[in-house]
Amino acid sequence: MLSKKNKEALFNPLSKDNPVLVQILGICSTLAVTASMEPAIVMGISVIAVMALSNVIISLIRKSIPTTIRIIVQLVVVAALVIIVQQFLIAFDYDVSKQLSVFIGLIITNCILMGRLEAFALNNRPWPSFLDGIGNGLGYTIILVIVAAVRELFGSGSLMGFQVIPQWCYDHGYENNGLMILPPMALITVACIIWVHRARNPELMEN
Amino acid sequence: MKFLRKYMDKIQPQFRPGGKLQKLESVYDGMESFLFTPNTTSSSGAHIHDGNDLKRTMITVVVALMPALLFAMYNIGLQHYLAIGQPETSWLTMWTFGLLAMLPVIVVSYVVGLGIEFIGAQIHHKEIQEGFLVTGILIPLIAPINTPLWMVAVATAFAVIFAKEVFGGTGMNIFNVALITRAVLFFGYPSRMSGDEAFVKTDAAFGMGAGNTVDSFSGATPLGQIATNVGDSLSLHNVVGDPITTCDAFMGTIAGSPGETSMVAILIGAAILLITGVASWRVMCSVFAGGLAMAALANVFPSPTYPASMLSPWAQLCYGGFAFAAVFMATDPVTGARTRIGQYIYGFLIGVFAILIRIYNGGYPEGAMLAVLLMNAFAPLIDHCVISFNIKRRLQRANNKQ
Numbered sequence: 001m002l003s004k005k006n007k008e009a010l011f012n013p014l015s016k017d018n019p020v021l022v023q024i025l026g027i028c029s030t031l032a033v034t035a036s037m038e039p040a041i042v043m044g045i046s047v048i049a050v051m052a053l054s055n056v057i058i059s060l061i062r063k064s065i066p067t068t069i070r071i072i073v074q075l076v077v078v079a080a081l082v083i084i085v086q087q088f089l090i091a092f093d094y095d096v097s098k099q100l101s102v103f104i105g106l107i108i109t110n111c112i113l114m115g116r117l118e119a120f121a122l123n124n125r126p127w128p129s130f131l132d133g134i135g136n137g138l139g140y141t142i143i144l145v146i147v148a149a150v151r152e153l154f155g156s157g158s159l160m161g162f163q164v165i166p167q168w169c170y171d172h173g174y175e176n177n178g179l180m181i182l183p184p185m186a187l188i189t190v191a192c193i194i195w196v197h198r199a200r201n202p203e204l205m206e207n
Numbered sequence: 208m209k210f211l212r213k214y215m216d217k218i219q220p221q222f223r224p225g226g227k228l229q230k231l232e233s234v235y236d237g238m239e240s241f242l243f244t245p246n247t248t249s250s251s252g253a254h255i256h257d258g259n260d261l262k263r264t265m266i267t268v269v270v271a272l273m274p275a276l277l278f279a280m281y282n283i284g285l286q287h288y289l290a291i292g293q294p295e296t297s298w299l300t301m302w303t304f305g306l307l308a309m310l311p312v313i314v315v316s317y318v319v320g321l322g323i324e325f326i327g328a329q330i331h332h333k334e335i336q337e338g339f340l341v342t343g344i345l346i347p348l349i350a351p352i353n354t355p356l357w358m359v360a361v362a363t364a365f366a367v368i369f370a371k372e373v374f375g376g377t378g379m380n381i382f383n384v385a386l387i388t389r390a391v392l393f394f395g396y397p398s399r400m401s402g403d404e405a406f407v408k409t410d411a412a413f414g415m416g417a418g419n420t421v422d423s424f425s426g427a428t429p430l431g432q433i434a435t436n437v438g439d440s441l442s443l444h445n446v447v448g449d450p451i452t453t454c455d456a457f458m459g460t461i462a463g464s465p466g467e468t469s470m471v472a473i474l475i476g477a478a479i480l481l482i483t484g485v486a487s488w489r490v491m492c493s494v495f496a497g498g499l500a501m502a503a504l505a506n507v508f509p510s511p512t513y514p515a516s517m518l519s520p521w522a523q524l525c526y527g528g529f530a531f532a533a534v535f536m537a538t539d540p541v542t543g544a545r546t547r548i549g550q551y552i553y554g555f556l557i558g559v560f561a562i563l564i565r566i567y568n569g570g571y572p573e574g575a576m577l578a579v580l581l582m583n584a585f586a587p588l589i590d591h592c593v594i595s596f597n598i599k600r601r602l603q604r605a606n607n608k609q
Binding site: 173174175177178179180182188 | 355357358361369391394395396397398399
């Protein structure tokens with residue numbers, strides 16, 4: 001079940017081969033949904049679900065897809081899954097789906113997704129593909145949650161909607177940083193995470 | 208001086224490799240070159256030999272900023288004593304109040320900025336560079352006087368790290384560090400950077416000048432008043448409600464960020480910069496030209512929807528931070544355009560955008576900061592276009608001769 005190769009497919013994307021930090025994919029949604037933690041977590045779970053399932057489906061039919069139209073087939077599969085996730089969210093978590101607005105729909109354009117389908121699912125059996133989808137989705141979600149935590153803590157003084165910074169600080173002149181709520185700060189936060197990550201993994205540094 | 212030289216020589220071995228304090232080598236080098244002329248010069252290669260080095264350039268800019276700084280202190284006091292209803296206070300008291308009000312901001316700006324520079328230089332074992340000397344004095348001049356000190360510290364740290372150190376330190380930054388500091392304050396803490404309470408210090412400074420504000424007090428800057436003006440004519444007033452004229456704005460006795468109010472002080476600074484050749488007259492003049500052109504154009508079609516368009520072009524230059532940005536921000540040689548034609552384009556567009564944002568963007572009563580930052584981003588592109596155009600022209604000329 002978890003051979004060495006499968007383990008790599010599952011755990012490598014968490015750090016050494018992280019889709020956001022190392023491959024710099026999926027940056028748009030990292031900017032858009034990380035102003036607070038709740039939508040970031042929901043977005044992360046949605047991406048994990050879509051990625052794992054689409055990887056399995058594409059891997060199952062990989063031998064019967066004509067190479068010339070494979071992108072279209074992939075898009076159809078992903079689109080179908082995204083719509084299911086979207087309807088599911090509207091049914092069970094309406095407020096968050098309102099906050100995420102178009103970004104759930106835009107999972108279909110997430111580069112990580114197409115990248116994994118092309119690079120992994122088309123050449124591997126369903127079980128490793130499933131693990132690869134879970135791993136990459138998790139790698140993406142971790143970064144999303146870290147960025148959202150930093151932005152929500154300094155931008156709104158809360159985490160998951162709960163006030164973390166005590167009222168005492170506000171009484172003594174502390175103020176939330178409005179810049180943290182603006183999208184540019186997501187880029188800078190991601191840049192800082194990449195900075196730390198590269199410093200801890202010198203072999204990843206580009207020349 | 209001899210005693211100081213002897214002392215520096217005596218403690219020097221401790222900072223060299225092997226010494227007790229070798230970790231602080233760049234701190235020592237920084238202090239030594241700050242106090243004395245370095246005794247090593249380049250010996251080979253084609254270098255331009257000139258008495259002017261980075262340190263002297265920086266010091267000249269600081270000297271040029273002195274009139275604006277000294278006037279800023281007086282004006283902070285003046286606005287304060289007007290606000291608490293004691294306009295008869297002597298100018299010296301006003302100036303001392305301003306000094307006490309500004310001193311903490313200056314100290315915080317220098318301690319945080321230089322601290323980060325020293326630590327950065329130490330980590331990379333590089334020489335400490337003088338870049339922050341000017342930035343450190345610019346920050347107190349462009350941050351509203353009521354900005355809390357910790358905000359100044361946060362914004363300065365952010366700007367020095369993300370706008371300067373990550374690009375490689377002094378001389379490598381893309382954006383003007385002082386303006387990034389202001390932009391961080393502006394977008395991070397918008398309520399502290401505009402409105403009635405930002406620009407006039409109404410509480411006491413170190414126990415001096417305590418008093419309650421008079422009833423007619425309103426701390427809005429002239430540009431802030433213009434932005435919220437209703438009707439076909441502009442009526443500007445000072446902090447206690449008396450009308451003001453463009454002449455007041457030229458002298459600088461109006462509310463605003465400390466350094467930006469006085470056109471006179473800024474023009475003295477501009478003269479120092481131009482006579483010593485530190486700043487580019489091309490940039491400076493074209494910023495004013497661009498501002499005048501855009502203001503004149505807008506003034507041809509005055510409209511109550513955009514109240515600032517009713518201001519005369521000359522008044523546009525006197526109010527707000529336009530002149531300060533033109534003289535001290537746009538002329539930053541690191542972040543600006545370097546080709547001559549490029550400098551005209553760069554400066555002119557700064558002027559145009561500053562007035563454009565001021566008049567037609569209701570969200571921002573002042574546009575000088577955003578205009579300079581925007582054009583900082585475009586300066587390399589302008590230079591690239593000018594250079595490649597020049598290469599093409601000369602190639603053509605060479606080909607035609609054959």
